[in-house]
Amino acid sequence: MSNQIGKQRLTVSEWLLMYAVITYAPTTRALTQMTITNAKEMAWMVPVASCIVYVPLMAIIVSIVKKFQGKSFIDIMSACFGKTVSKILGVIIMVYLLVLLAMYIRYSTDQLTSTVYIGTDYRIFVFLELFAIFFMLRGGIATIGRMNKIVFFLLIIQFLLLLVFLVKELDINNVTPVHIGGIPNVLRSTLDVLSISGYVTFLLIFNDKVVIYDKFKKGFVRIGIFMITALTLIVFWTLSIFGWRIVEHLNYPFFQVVKGIIIFKGMTGMEALFLSLWLLSEFMIICFFSYCILHLAKGVFNIKSELPFISVFLVFMFLFTQYFCSNTLELQTFSRSIAFPTNIIITIVLPFMLFVVGKIRKKI
Amino acid sequence: MIEDHVMKDMEVTIENTKKIFSTQDDVKYKVTLIRGEPELKVVIVYIDGMVKITSVNEDIIRPLNENPVFGSVATLQEAYRAALNGGIYHGNMVVISKMEELISTLLSGFSIVVFDELKTALAFETKGFEFRSVAAGQEENTFKSAKEAFVENVRVNVSLVRQKLKTRHLAVHEMDVGEKSNTTCSILYMNNICNEEFVNTVITRIKNIKQEDVLSMQDIYEGLVEHKYTMFPQSKSTESASVLCSSLMEGKIAILMNGIPYGLIFPTVFGDLFNSAFDYNINFALASFFRIMRYASFLMTLLLPGIYVAIAEYHPEMIPFALLNTIGASKAGTPFGTVMEVLLMSFTFYVLIQVSMQVPSSMGSAVSIVGGIVLGQAAVQAQLVSPGVIVVIAAASIAALAIPNKDANFATWIWQGFITILTAVLGLYGLTFGVILLLYSLARLESLGVPYLSPYIHPKKMQLEDSLVRFPLTDIQNRPTYLKPKIKERKKA
Amino acid sequence: MNKKHIAFILAFMILFSGCSGLPNKTPLEEIQAILIVGLDTKDDQVDLTVLSVGSKPGAESNKGGESIKVYESSGRTVYEAKQKMSLYHDKHMIWAHLEYIIIGDEAARSGIAEHLDFFIRNHENRLSDELVVAKDMTAREFIKNVNTSEPKMNEKIRHLFSEVEVESVTKIVHLREWALKYQSDTMSIILPVMGTTNKMRSEDSKKEESSPKKDIRSAGYAIFNREGKMIDYASLRFSRGINWVMDKIESAVVVLELGEHEILSTEITSAKTKLEINEDATELDVNINLLFNIPEYTGKEDLYDAVYIADVKQELEQIIENEVKDTMTYLQTLNTDVTNIGDVYYHKYPGNWKFMQDQWANKFKDIKVNVVVRSTLRNTYNIVNPMRKR
Incomplete structure (x- = not known):
């Protein structure tokens, strides 16, 4: 079977939907909270406002993809920056992804041990997650892509259901007034959204694994519109139900929103549905980053196949995650003060630089 | 006992034939003298029961004696030539020059006219086995559709398909599989629709089947599929000719095998497991509703016991208060924990399924009484199991039967048990973990190179016109794109 | 089954053999x-x-x-x-x-x-x-x-x-x-x-x-x-007053005494309140639109008489107006803005709020409240006129 994996390719839609799924968990977990710090009750406009940067970013990525079909990220970087710089950058991104992955694993287990699994050893969940990831990675990128697509459809169905159930809880007073004075604050908050929607850059890492067809641009436009809509909806719903003053204090606002759903008087417990599907997306995001790291390592160190390294890598991750941080407070401080700016640099600044340098050197 | 390599070099004579078939008394040797001349002696060899004796009499012996062509022959050589040139009027004649050929044709129901002195023979098809006549199918729902089902004879089966698809594009590729059994297989496909890759793959893989005897569909199936370790079926078996025909028209490939009253359809994807011929014979809205119900039943079977265990053992905060109290009240007072109860009842259910599969139908009612009343009602009354668990297990297990594909039923039951056990250990997380593993095992499957989760993961469309729901038949314009058919549209533009 | 599989399964088993960290059951x-x-x-x-x-x-x-x-x-x-x-x-x-x-x-x-x-x-x-x-x-x-x-x-x-x-x-x-x-x-x-x-x-x-x-x-x-x-x-009357101002009335009953032995009950079936506040936060307009039915009438007047119904409506509007005004006075004496007037102001003049915020407590006390009630009669149930109509 192993010889088959090398040949496996992703379709464009599978590729793009990966991006949609990996942003789901961070969005529901933290986005609303992040955006309200500046934008307050106008936070729901932030995703739309972020288009100022998001649209050019997407355009740049489209042009990079178009130019470098079937080339890996390292190849793209070395075409623009030269070989040495690209290897250094590759290592930096790899290390950052390692940290990000550890952060996501900790976040997901943390949310479990602070909501429904009180008093459970978080390492069990870390282990199980990595255990499943082990198989998924061995299955190859095509398998991951297919799983991802099914997970995406499940998430969409769930998400729409939740939005419908929550409609009667919406309070328009919490998302108004919309006024000109608040626009600078909205713009200031766009970085928060971009730190999540900028994950689109990570798609470039396994650009060489995708079968690009002529109309792939349309796919990017669609996924872009989808992302902005979905982000707006999540922020709008959370904000409208709770108001920014409460969201500010909640660790997992969207989860709390779901907890409040009551259908047909007394029919509660929707969070079970939410939680299990959310877990699925959590599996996908961890798998995604693991694959990114392995694939990047493959490019940086000129390895032929990533397969032999999967188990070593996962054992390393298991240990690394444990010493990564000790509690929720550290985790949140870390993600705010280190992960957030690095995210912006790698996912937003880097592609822009790629593009500019590439244009100057006439490579793009 | 004659070794195989010796047999290869043997000459075609009656003596040799008798040596080879020394222990086969059903091989008959009929000495016939052409025109009664003793020097024009031929021997007709056939296997009793496999040939139609009237055919031997009328088509072979009668011409040998009465056909004027033989009136003028003087030597056996001339007689042979006369027979070769149509003296024996028969549509299917094979010239035998080697003993091997003689054996294989003989075993296929041919009658062989051995010209002993010339060391040669002519074989004529006189097949006349006893076979079941075409009758209504037993296993598939044939509501408002053709009732005729396949029989054990592959020729009849192919003719059933031909009767429905009267087109020159219906290709029938015949192969013999199994060194010893020499089972005839017919590979059917539409040569203007079906993807060449499928045809080539199927033919190569069937050629590579090295088994001695190919007597069941499973022998072919396992030789054909890429992933042998999965429980979900990668091909669909059908006993209905019309189902087979509609699959062919979609661009799939079908395999019929002599001796088996089923056709195997390749490639089969996950969505196909939930489709039934029934869907195409009722209103599209009803069909769509039923299909969605089937998917719901599938999920119910997989997840319901798990969810019950998770809620009752780990997450009581997740169910509404009224329900919590009802279940709690029914639960209190029974000796085992919920996990134990669920596993026990699941096990009992598996046992019942086994029993019902093994016992003859005349004893079925006894089983259902014991199973239903004693194990269900009595267990509750004796306060051994809480009624909630019985309801959950019964509902979940019965729901699996809503899936039209039997193999998928069994696979679903097994996965149900697996997920339930995971949930018993880990709660809701275990449930999700089980689902991820299931999803993984489905996602990595490919049937003849087609991703198993098609059409749901297909890039362009979900093929929604005929997958999760079914549109009116007139609106189903394209064949499934994941099959990469040569002609994409179902109708002329 | 290669070595890695076995290693993973072993690790799995070791992890679970301890069982100490496993999720707690709460049957x-x-x-x-x-x-x-x-x-x-x-x-x-x-x-x-x-x-x-x-x-x-x-x-x-x-x-x-x-x-x-x-x-x-x-x-x-x-x-x-x-x-x-x-x-x-x-x-x-x-x-x-x-x-x-x-x-x-x-x-x-x-x-x-x-x-x-x-x-x-x-x-x-x-x-x-x-x-x-x-x-x-x-x-x-x-x-x-x-x-x-x-x-x-x-x-x-x-x-x-x-x-x-x-x-x-x-x-x-x-x-x-x-x-x-x-x-x-x-x-x-x-x-x-x-x-x-x-x-x-x-x-x-x-x-x-x-x-x-x-x-x-x-x-x-x-x-x-x-x-x-x-x-x-708050008394029941003030409580309802608060609901009027906060637009939370979905239905209510108001009994009108129109004369001797002439009591007309009105059942309000839907109501909509709109609050308007001016930029200085000195005046608050409370506009109430409501629909009502007549579930009981003890008098003998002809209810088809438009003039009579106009009187009824005026009486009803007057009662509600007084209720709202008294409520607001009551709240202003307590100086507590439970009716979210500050929020109304903020939504109308978000830019001004920064200056208004600190002095809101004083401002609220002195807001002049104007109430306008508009009522519409919808139906009178099974009968229109009383049994012995005059």
């Missing part, structure tokens, strides 16, 4: 669901009274039942009191099904914010839990002494909140709404009040005639000040 039959919690404070102590329901094993008939239990506990904080309870409770207590948090009179007057932190923070609780103040008594008295006709008190309270008459004078307040208002710069909190009545007795309690138990009744709103401390119980 259904071993839990007691808390439905109502009463919160009292006394001398820096928190008194917790919980009404909980667990399941009771069935007898031979297989019908299990509910066992309703009330527990009392106290401690310095809610959490401490809750923990102490586990020294003597029967089953594991879970908070997920909590429906009402009853706040005792004294606790409400001294402020409950610090005690509600537990309910917001605790993972089992939902932000949709509802808050109720027990009128003139402690929550413990309320839970223990009140004998409702329903087996579980939460059902009675839930039922009360859906009645028309109650709906017009109170509204459900969720924990999240409380939290929102508590954090807001302008809004003050109001909570629904439940009192007791002896006007109702269920058949079962006849046997114990001497029983002093009473039943629950709804009693309007409790008004809190900006510090989150209760300052007054």
Whole structure:
């Protein structure tokens, strides 16, 4: 079977939907909270406002993809920056992804041990997650892509259901007034959204694994519109139900929103549905980053196949995650003060630089 | 006992034939003298029961004696030539020059006219086995559709398909599989629709089947599929000719095998497991509703016991208060924990399924009484199991039967048990973990190179016109794109 | 099966052989669901009274039942009191099904914010839990002494909140709404009040005639000040006035006395209030549009008479106008903006709010309130004119 994996390719839609799924968990977990710090009750406009940067970013990525079909990220970087710089950058991104992955694993287990699994050893969940990831990675990128697509459809169905159930809880007073004075604050908050929607850059890492067809641009436009809509909806719903003053204090606002759903008087417990599907997306995001790291390592160190390294890598991750941080407070401080700016640099600044340098050197 | 390599070099004579078939008394040797001349002696060899004796009499012996062509022959050589040139009027004649050929044709129901002195023979098809006549199918729902089902004879089966698809594009590729059994297989496909890759793959893989005897569909199936370790079926078996025909028209490939009253359809994807011929014979809205119900039943079977265990053992905060109290009240007072109860009842259910599969139908009612009343009602009354668990297990297990594909039923039951056990250990997380593993095992499957989760993961469309729901038949314009058919549209533009 | 698989499975087994870290089980039959919690404070102590329901094993008939239990506990904080309870409770207590948090009179007057932190923070609780103040008594008295006709008190309270008459004078307040208002710069909190009545007795309690138990009744709103401390119980009339201003009236009944032996009842079936405030925050316009029906009329006038109906409408509008005006005066004397006028101002003039914010307390006191009510008669049910029409 192993010889088959090398040949496996992703379709464009599978590729793009990966991006949609990996942003789901961070969005529901933290986005609303992040955006309200500046934008307050106008936070729901932030995703739309972020288009100022998001649209050019997407355009740049489209042009990079178009130019470098079937080339890996390292190849793209070395075409623009030269070989040495690209290897250094590759290592930096790899290390950052390692940290990000550890952060996501900790976040997901943390949310479990602070909501429904009180008093459970978080390492069990870390282990199980990595255990499943082990198989998924061995299955190859095509398998991951297919799983991802099914997970995406499940998430969409769930998400729409939740939005419908929550409609009667919406309070328009919490998302108004919309006024000109608040626009600078909205713009200031766009970085928060971009730190999540900028994950689109990570798609470039396994650009060489995708079968690009002529109309792939349309796919990017669609996924872009989808992302902005979905982000707006999540922020709008959370904000409208709770108001920014409460969201500010909640660790997992969207989860709390779901907890409040009551259908047909007394029919509660929707969070079970939410939680299990959310877990699925959590599996996908961890798998995604693991694959990114392995694939990047493959490019940086000129390895032929990533397969032999999967188990070593996962054992390393298991240990690394444990010493990564000790509690929720550290985790949140870390993600705010280190992960957030690095995210912006790698996912937003880097592609822009790629593009500019590439244009100057006439490579793009 | 004659070794195989010796047999290869043997000459075609009656003596040799008798040596080879020394222990086969059903091989008959009929000495016939052409025109009664003793020097024009031929021997007709056939296997009793496999040939139609009237055919031997009328088509072979009668011409040998009465056909004027033989009136003028003087030597056996001339007689042979006369027979070769149509003296024996028969549509299917094979010239035998080697003993091997003689054996294989003989075993296929041919009658062989051995010209002993010339060391040669002519074989004529006189097949006349006893076979079941075409009758209504037993296993598939044939509501408002053709009732005729396949029989054990592959020729009849192919003719059933031909009767429905009267087109020159219906290709029938015949192969013999199994060194010893020499089972005839017919590979059917539409040569203007079906993807060449499928045809080539199927033919190569069937050629590579090295088994001695190919007597069941499973022998072919396992030789054909890429992933042998999965429980979900990668091909669909059908006993209905019309189902087979509609699959062919979609661009799939079908395999019929002599001796088996089923056709195997390749490639089969996950969505196909939930489709039934029934869907195409009722209103599209009803069909769509039923299909969605089937998917719901599938999920119910997989997840319901798990969810019950998770809620009752780990997450009581997740169910509404009224329900919590009802279940709690029914639960209190029974000796085992919920996990134990669920596993026990699941096990009992598996046992019942086994029993019902093994016992003859005349004893079925006894089983259902014991199973239903004693194990269900009595267990509750004796306060051994809480009624909630019985309801959950019964509902979940019965729901699996809503899936039209039997193999998928069994696979679903097994996965149900697996997920339930995971949930018993880990709660809701275990449930999700089980689902991820299931999803993984489905996602990595490919049937003849087609991703198993098609059409749901297909890039362009979900093929929604005929997958999760079914549109009116007139609106189903394209064949499934994941099959990469040569002609994409179902109708002329 | 290669070595890696085996290694992973071994690791799996080792991990589970310890089992110490595995999720804790809380089987259904071993839990007691808390439905109502009463919160009292006394001398820096928190008194917790919980009404909980667990399941009771069935007898031979297989019908299990509910066992309703009330527990009392106290401690310095809610959490401490809750923990102490586990020294003597029967089953594991879970908070997920909590429906009402009853706040005792004294606790409400001294402020409950610090005690509600537990309910917001605790993972089992939902932000949709509802808050109720027990009128003139402690929550413990309320839970223990009140004998409702329903087996579980939460059902009675839930039922009360859906009645028309109650709906017009109170509204459900969720924990999240409380939290929102508590954090807001302008809004003050109001909570629904439940009192007791002896006007109702269920058949079962006849046997114990001497029983002093009473039943629950709804009693309007409790008004809190900006510090989150209760300052007054609003009368039913003012409570409805507050609902008029806050646009929370869905239905209400107003009885008009039009003359001797001439009483006309109106049932308001829908109402919409719009608030307009001017930029200086000196004048507030309350515009109410409502639809009403006539469920009862004791007079003898011809109801087809447009002039007469115009009189009726004017009378109705006048009554509501006075109700609203009196309510606003009452709130202004208390100087507590429970009707969210500050929020209305903020939504209208978000730019000005920065300057207005600090002086809002003074501004609110002096706002002039103008009320305009427009009513429309919709129908009169089975008959139009009375039996002996003049």
